[in-house]
Amino acid sequence: MFTGIIEDVGVIKSLTPTGEDIRLSIDVNKLDMSDVKLGDSIANNGVCLTVVAMSSNGFSADVSHETIKRTGFVAYKAGHKVNLEKALQANSRLGGHIVSGHVDGVGQVLSVTTVGRYVEIWLKAPDELAKYLAEKGSITVDGVSLTVNQVNGAKFLLTLIPHSLQETIIGSYKVGTKVNLEVDVIARYLERLIMGDKAAQEQNDNAKSDISMAFLAENGFLR
Structure with missing residues (x-):
């Protein structure tokens, strides 16, 4: 962890x-x-x-x-x-968010824009991970705990402070850079939870989750 x-x-x-x-x-x-x-x-x-x-x-x-x-x-x-x-020790501060170290997919940098002392980066996640992206939610990019500031489909925006740029490899990102992505583990468990009894049903390798934005709204998870 x-x-x-x-x-x-x-x-x-x-x-x-x-x-x-x-x-x-x-x-x-x-x-x-x-x-x-x-x-x-x-x-x-x-x-x-x-x-x-x-x-x-x-x-x-x-x-x-x-x-x-x-x-x-x-x-x-x-x-x-x-x-x-x-790895996290039991007496350590949880300064970022809970990260398992299990990559969900590989994303790609779409743009890098300097805004004053900060840098804004738009990335594209694999389509199957788009449902786990939430504005002001957490995502792990190449092991770095970051906040999603905007979401547009499978695209999302990050705003990097100078410290993050200096202390990680993110400062070297350019258009086309491939990055490891891990979505928030809470979103993963929530998806399984709201499946209810369907979670016990076997699926073939090509099956996709039927959890959609409409499903979430109908069941009171969105307003």
């Missing part, structure tokens, strides 16, 4: 194929590794990975075929920078 508050920006040192999977080696910058041990979880651009080896200046983790397929890791190369966050 994570909060979406980035602790460091690391650099991919190497990606070594191991069959259909890869061994990822990361060099850290300021991340405190003194309390990290084998088996611990560290989020890399929002992807929860298990530490399988440690070095003097970083760590290694295995990335499964499933993770490669569902995230931006498919395009990552040595030298690529990644947002890093160690």
Whole structure:
């Protein structure tokens, strides 16, 4: 479990194929590794990975075929920078929102506009994630907990403060950049909850949820 508050920006040192999977080696910058041990979880651009080896200046983790397929890791190369966050501890502040480290889809940057000291970024999420986007709701972008400021279909607007731009890889975003997205976990559970008894019914792989804006309105979730 994570909060979406980035602790460091690391650099991919190497990606070594191991069959259909890869061994990822990361060099850290300021991340405190003194309390990290084998088996611990560290989020890399929002992807929860298990530490399988440690070095003097970083760590290694295995990335499964499933993770490669569902995230931006498919395009990552040595030298690529990644947002890093160690797993949440019970006595830590929940400064962002509850983040699982399980990416729901890959989005794309549509525009980057500087407004004074801030930067506004429009992104496009996969169509199937549009129902989870809510104005002033939370979303995780490459592991960063952010607030959605506007929604237009599957497009959404983020407003980044200077600190976020400096302390994460978001400051390097440009039109076309692919990003890992994780929707608010509360929205996921709400979807299942309002399905009621239908949640127990098996669906084929191509089946889509019948939860729509009209359904939500009819059942009192929207006004």
